Amino acid sequence: MSEIYPTKKPYRARRTPDRAHYDHATIHGILDQGLVAHMGYVGGAGEPQVIPIFYARRGEELLFHASSKSGLGLAAKKGVEMCATVTLIDSIVYARSGFHHSMKFRSVAAHGPTEIVTGEEKLAALDFMIDRLEPGRSAHLRPMSSQEIKATYVVRLMLNQVTAKVSVGDAPNEEPEDLTWPVWAGIVPIDTVFGVPRQHEPSLSDAGRPGLTGPLFAK
Amino acid sequence: MSEIYPTKKPYRARRTPDRAHYDHATIHGILDQGLVAHMGYVGGAGEPQVIPIFYARRGEELLFHASSKSGLGLAAKKGVEMCATVTLIDSIVYARSGFHHSMKFRSVAAHGPTEIVTGEEKLAALDFMIDRLEPGRSAHLRPMSSQEIKATYVVRLMLNQVTAKVSVGDAPNEEPEDLTWPVWAGIVPIDTVFGVPRQHEPSLSDAGRPGLTGPLFAK
Numbered sequence: 001m002s003e004i005y006p007t008k009k010p011y012r013a014r015r016t017p018d019r020a021h022y023d024h025a026t027i028h029g030i031l032d033q034g035l036v037a038h039m040g041y042v043g044g045a046g047e048p049q050v051i052p053i054f055y056a057r058r059g060e061e062l063l064f065h066a067s068s069k070s071g072l073g074l075a076a077k078k079g080v081e082m083c084a085t086v087t088l089i090d091s092i093v094y095a096r097s098g099f100h101h102s103m104k105f106r107s108v109a110a111h112g113p114t115e116i117v118t119g120e121e122k123l124a125a126l127d128f129m130i131d132r133l134e135p136g137r138s139a140h141l142r143p144m145s146s147q148e149i150k151a152t153y154v155v156r157l158m159l160n161q162v163t164a165k166v167s168v169g170d171a172p173n174e175e176p177e178d179l180t181w182p183v184w185a186g187i188v189p190i191d192t193v194f195g196v197p198r199q200h201e202p203s204l205s206d207a208g209r210p211g212l213t214g215p216l217f218a219k
Numbered sequence: 220m221s222e223i224y225p226t227k228k229p230y231r232a233r234r235t236p237d238r239a240h241y242d243h244a245t246i247h248g249i250l251d252q253g254l255v256a257h258m259g260y261v262g263g264a265g266e267p268q269v270i271p272i273f274y275a276r277r278g279e280e281l282l283f284h285a286s287s288k289s290g291l292g293l294a295a296k297k298g299v300e301m302c303a304t305v306t307l308i309d310s311i312v313y314a315r316s317g318f319h320h321s322m323k324f325r326s327v328a329a330h331g332p333t334e335i336v337t338g339e340e341k342l343a344a345l346d347f348m349i350d351r352l353e354p355g356r357s358a359h360l361r362p363m364s365s366q367e368i369k370a371t372y373v374v375r376l377m378l379n380q381v382t383a384k385v386s387v388g389d390a391p392n393e394e395p396e397d398l399t400w401p402v403w404a405g406i407v408p409i410d411t412v413f414g415v416p417r418q419h420e421p422s423l424s425d426a427g428r429p430g431l432t433g434p435l436f437a438k
C-alpha cells in the first residue's frame with residue numbers, strides 16, 4: 001500500500017471524493033508523466049497569476065526554475081505559497097445530455113510554500129531537470145557560466161498538501177434513462193505524441209541525442 | 220491590422236517583450252485551439268488555487284462552467300478576479316547549454332473579474348460550449364433538467380487584460396560560441412492528437428457523431 005499525503009482543507013478535493021486520490025503512487029505517476037505545471041500564486045497587487053513551467057519531481061520535491069527577473073522568480077524569492085497543477089487529458093466525453101459532457105483526465109494540485117535552492121544543491125537540481133529530458137544529458141552540455149547560474153532561480157515546492165483527481169474509462173457517466181436517447185455518445189481519445197527529434201545544424205555529435213526514454217515519454 | 224488589447228501592469232509580460240503579443244488575432248487563435256484553461260484564483264483562506272477546466276471563447280468572452288458546489292463555482296459566484304491561462308506546447312528545445320534548454324510554446328493569460336451568466340443567456344452559453352466540441356451537437360441532446368441547470372454555473376471572463384506569450388521555430392536560442400559544442404541539439408516536436416471516436420453502446424443514432432472539425436481540432 002502506497003503512503004498517503006496528509007492533505008488538509010482547503011487543499012483536499014471538495015467534491016466527488018471517489019475521484020480524489022492522496023496516495024504517493026498515483027500522485028508521483030501523474031507528476032512523472034506531465035511536462036508542464038501551471039504555477040498559481042498571488043502577485044504583488046493581490047492578483048492571481050498562473051504561469052506554465054517545466055518541472056521535475058525528485059522524491060518529495062517538485063523542482064522548477066524561473067528567471068530571477070520574472071514575476072514567478074520574484075514570487076519564489078519571497079517564498080510565497082504556490083499551487084502547482086499538472087493536468088493530463090485522456091479524452092473528451094460526449095454524453096447524451098449536455099450535463100454529462102466531460103473529460104477523462106488525471107490531474108495533481110500540489111500546494112505549499114516555495115524555497116530557493118542554492119549552492120551545490122542548485123547545480124545538482126539543474127542537472128536533474130535536464131536529465132529528465134534525456135537521462136545522462138547534463139554531463140554532455142557546455143557548463144553553465146556563473147552569470148547564467150545567477151540569472152536562474154531553482155525553486156522547490158515540497159510535496160505534502162497534494163491532491164490528485166482522476167476520471168478514467170471509456171464510457172460517459174450518464175443517467176440510465178438517458179442511454180436510449182438517439183444521439184451518438186462516446187469518447188474521443190487524446191494523446192500527446194512526441195515526434196522525431198529534429199537536429200539543429202551544426203550538431204557535431206550524437207552525444208545527448210534524446211532517446212525519449214523515461215516516464216515523461218511513456219504511453 | 221488586428222485590434223490590440225489594452226493590457227496594463229501587472230497583467231503585461233514583464234520580460235522578453237519580443238515574445239509578448241496583445242493583438243486579438245494571436246490571442247483568439249491560441250484560445251480557439253486550446254482545450255483546457257488553468258483557472259487561478261485566491262481561495263477563501265487566501266491560498267492560490269489552480270483548476271483545469273474546459274472553456275470556449277465567444278467573441279470577447281471566455282466562457283466556462285463549474286459545479287455550484289465546487290471551489291471554482293463558489294469563487295465565481297463571488298465574482299472574484301481570475302487568471303485563465305491556456306498553454307499549447309509545440310516542442311521541447313534541447314540546447315548545447317543547460318541555460319538555453321526551453322520549449323516552443325504559445326500561451327495566453329486572461330485576467331479579470333468573473334460573472335455568473337443566467338437565464339436564457341445561460342442556456343445559450345451552454346449550447347455554445349457543447350457546439351465547440353461538435354458544431355450543431357447541442358440540438359441533438361436530451362434537454363437539461365431544471366435541476367441540472369441549477370447545479371451548473373456558467374461563468375464569463377471578459378477578454379480585456381490579456382497577454383499572449385509565443386516562442387516558435389525549430390532552433391534553440393543559443394550563444395553563437397556554443398554552436399560548436401559537441402552535443403546533439405535540436406527540438407522534439409509535441410503534438411496533441413485526437414484519436415478515432417469510440418462509440419458507447421447503445422448509441423442509437425449517428426446524430427451528433429463528432430466530426431472533429433473546427434479550430435479545436437485544426438493542426
